[in-house]
Amino acid sequence: MDIEEIRRDFPILSKKVNGNNLIYFDNAATSQKPSVVIEGIKYFYENINANPIRSIHYLAEKATEAYNDAREKVAAFINAEPEEIVFVRNATEAINLVSFAFPFKEGDRVSTTYMEHHSNLLPWLRLKEKGVNIDIVSISDDYELNMDYYKQLPKNTRLVTVTHASNVTGTVNDVKEITKLSHEQGSLVLVDAAQSIPHMKFDVKDIGADFVAFSGHKMLAPFGIGVLYIKKDITENLTPFLTGGEMIKDVSLSRIIYENAPNLFEAGTQNVEGAYGLGLAIDYLNKIGMENIEKYENELTTYLYGRAKELNNVEIYSGKSKIFSSIFSFNVSGLHSHDTAYLLDKKGIAIRSGFHCAQPLIEDRLKLDGAARASLYFYNTKEEIDTFINELNNIASKYGRR
Numbered sequence: 001m002d003i004e005e006i007r008r009d010f011p012i013l014s015k016k017v018n019g020n021n022l023i024y025f026d027n028a029a030t031s032q033k034p035s036v037v038i039e040g041i042k043y044f045y046e047n048i049n050a051n052p053i054r055s056i057h058y059l060a061e062k063a064t065e066a067y068n069d070a071r072e073k074v075a076a077f078i079n080a081e082p083e084e085i086v087f088v089r090n091a092t093e094a095i096n097l098v099s100f101a102f103p104f105k106e107g108d109r110v111s112t113t114y115m116e117h118h119s120n121l122l123p124w125l126r127l128k129e130k131g132v133n134i135d136i137v138s139i140s141d142d143y144e145l146n147m148d149y150y151k152q153l154p155k156n157t158r159l160v161t162v163t164h165a166s167n168v169t170g171t172v173n174d175v176k177e178i179t180k181l182s183h184e185q186g187s188l189v190l191v192d193a194a195q196s197i198p199h200m201k202f203d204v205k206d207i208g209a210d211f212v213a214f215s216g217h218k219m220l221a222p223f224g225i226g227v228l229y230i231k232k233d234i235t236e237n238l239t240p241f242l243t244g245g246e247m248i249k250d251v252s253l254s255r256i257i258y259e260n261a262p263n264l265f266e267a268g269t270q271n272v273e274g275a276y277g278l279g280l281a282i283d284y285l286n287k288i289g290m291e292n293i294e295k296y297e298n299e300l301t302t303y304l305y306g307r308a309k310e311l312n313n314v315e316i317y318s319g320k321s322k323i324f325s326s327i328f329s330f331n332v333s334g335l336h337s338h339d340t341a342y343l344l345d346k347k348g349i350a351i352r353s354g355f356h357c358a359q360p361l362i363e364d365r366l367k368l369d370g371a372a373r374a375s376l377y378f379y380n381t382k383e384e385i386d387t388f389i390n391e392l393n394n395i396a397s398k399y400g401r402r
């Protein structure tokens with residue numbers, strides 16, 4: 001991988017921020033976009049724009065083709081079939097869709113975990129109103145999931161939902177094993193892959209999950225486009241989340257015959273521009289190769305954790321599990337994470353701070369009032385890590401509690 005060449009594909013990476021070269025370490029929140037995606041959106045509006053699927057004129061056919069092509073690219077990217085790919089706004093909408101579409105009844109159980117983002121927690125907690133019981137799988141002090149839980153699921157567990165990679169601790173969970181164990185006990189499985197699919201090769205057939213949720217904007221695509229994978233054999237038990245245009249075969253005032261998936265779950269005018277942009281982002285990722293991306297990010301992460309050993313007055317909360325992704329969560333002792341983020345921003349370094357939409361994990365389990373987080377992507381460099389560590393060292397020496 002020629003990182004300098006890759007970086008030239010991302011115009012924003014050469015910007016100055018607060019008088020310094022931008023160091024963008026907030027990739028877990030959203031990734032930057034390459035020119036092929038930015039210019040592709042312009043191309044879309046100048047050459048393709050029309051409402052897809054409905055109209056039959058030339059442009060509408062082109063828009064439909066662009067939309068269908070994007071679905072095929074997403075399917076191939078995760079080794080799924082095109083009809084298993086539902087376009088949604090983001091991972092949050094994908095998970096909410098399942099929470100509405102799944103035929104839960106009173107007394108059913110759903111298991112989620114202590115390391116979830118709010119978007120894989122709140123849709124399930126809300127089901128308590130329907131009499132569904134929610135179980136929260138515990139995590140160890142090394143941020144590993146309690147895998148024994150999955151060997152003996154509580155009776156009536158209908159759905160096991162779990163993040164593939166934590167956005168706080170970086171833990172990468174063995175979702176293949178969780179799926180196997182859950183299926184043996186008759187439960188379906190949802191994998192929140194928002195933090196894994198952008199960074200590693202993801203094969204849904206190999207993992208075997210029934211639902212997979214992820215967001216385009218964390219993998220070079222525009223905002224407002226995300227994916228819900230639904231395994232094809234289970235769609236007939238699901239009811240649509242939204243109803244409206246282009247999700248029915250036939251309708252009268254007394255009878256509705258619904259379309260099949262994926263159209264069944266895509267009522268209303270679709271985000272064709274977003275899907276087109278996601279397709280271009282996938283082409284770009286494929287050109288570099290997901291194996292190369294994963295390998296390089298592992299190298300960068302190892303380098304970051306190696307250099308972090310030099311830091312004093314810095315507590316690190318990530319990277320303790322056996323396998324972890326390119327996430328570095330920390331605090332300067334005695335300094336609020338927002339202050340750390342503010343001070344780094346003055347040097348042009350963008351990180352995230354606060355609860356990371358995982359308040360139960362950060363506040364209740366880790367007993368913190370927030371954490372700072374640096375998160376890497378394949379366009380980051382060791383030199384950027386050096387600058388980050390040096391600046392963090394300065395902050396920790398000046399403000400850190402000894």
Ligand SMILES: Cc1ncc(COP(=O)(O)O)c(C=O)c1O
Pocket residue numbers: 028029090091092093117119120163165166167192194195215
């Ligand atoms: C693990 C995880 N799941 C879900 C989400 C939600 O993604 P979005 O806000 O794009 O819906 C995030 C976002 O950071 C995340 O880190």
